[in-house]
Amino acid sequence: MRTLIFIVAFLVTGLTASAAETKIMIRAKARDAKFIGSSLGGAHIIVRNKINRQILAEGNTTGSTGNTDLIMKGAKTRGTLITDPQTAGFLASIDISEPTFVSIEILSPLNNKQAQASVSTELWLIPGKHILGDGIILEIPGFIIDILKPRTHQYIALNSIKGKLFQFQANIVMMCGCVIDKNGVWNSDEIEVKGILKKDGQYLKDVILSLVSTNLFEGSDLLNTPGNYELTVYAYHEKSGNTGVDKVNYVVYE
Template sequence: MKTLFFIIALLFSATTVSATETKIMIRAKGKDAKFIGSSLGGAHIIVRNKINREILAEGNTTGSTGNTDLIMKTAKTRGVAITDSQTAGFLATIDITEPTLINIEVISPFNNRQAQATVSTELWLIPGKDILGDGIILEIPGFIIDILKPRTHQYIPLNTIKGKPFLFQANIVMMCGCVIDKGGVWNSDEIEVKGILKKDGKYSKDITMSLVSTNLFEGSDWINSPGNYELIWYAYDEKTGNTGVDKVNYVVYE
């Protein structure tokens, strides 16, 4: 009987392997921009087992957007980090018993739904083999656009705007929240910003928008008839391919 118990114990120990804590640093970086961190509410990270889709870790990136000179102005050299201890990231701690194929999904910017993009990648995670330093960096393309004027579903009396320019305003930033300014690191002169105006579901006109102060773009046009209006506001950088869109609907009535 003792021999039987001994054999069972050996079989059990052979098939039971303790999990090993394994760490992986995950970061989200705006395309042609810096890292997405606390100042923007972070990027949302989900780490899953590729095979059974089990969530292994989940959370938001926290920290700073990083060093502008290092990220945007310094020539990149293999093996030289572009992050430091303050740079935004999400440190996932995962217990695994064997090499595991994982899927990393990044949803960003998490608090700006109209500008959200989802990117993902896959890699093997090996027990006890941490991936730290710069870690895994996923790039988020685009601009964040928030239309400020007119407001969503605003009702505007025609007699208050007829015969004079109607002002359109929007705030535009990089996907990391970094500022857009004339002649700046992110130069407004290199970004095409326009509005597409529709009335009662049909195209009406294009409206050119220009920078008036940091991140703030404006344009104006005459609105001389009542109707249901839609403004589609876009930004486009030909050099980087970054694009962004926001939309607003409003009503002009007599």
């Protein structure tokens, strides 16, 4: 009996010992911009076994958005890294005993639900064969837009605004949190920002929003009649194909 127990224990120990730690660096990069890291709350990473959907690793990217010159301005040739040791990423450590086909899903930006996108890829992991350096980089398209004025479901007295220009405001950043400014790396002059106004469910007009300070866009228009209003603000960059949207509803009453 003792001999049988010893043999079983030996076999179990042998199976466990055959598993090898396999490291994989995973990064989320904003399209036409930098990496998503701690300053934006990170991107959420989930690594799953493709066959049984078991979660093998999960966590958030941490670190900096990276070196602007290296990412956005430097010449890129094969084998040239675009990250440094401080660049945001999530280092997954997975114990596997045989080649395993995995899926990697990224949800980002984690803390901005209206702009959150999901991207994924699939690949084979080989026991003990690490994927480091730049690692696996998944691209997140879009802009993060937060309408600041009017506020969601704000009630506005008609007599307080009638005959006056009502101001609309939106804060817009890249998906990595990188700033948008006039003549900056991300040039506001190249980005179309517009508000679409609806009243009582019917299209009313478009309102152009222009940059007034870093990331802050403003526009104005007359609101002369009461009703239930909806404002949709979008940003569009033709060169990169980046788009973003935010919406609010508000009420003008007599």
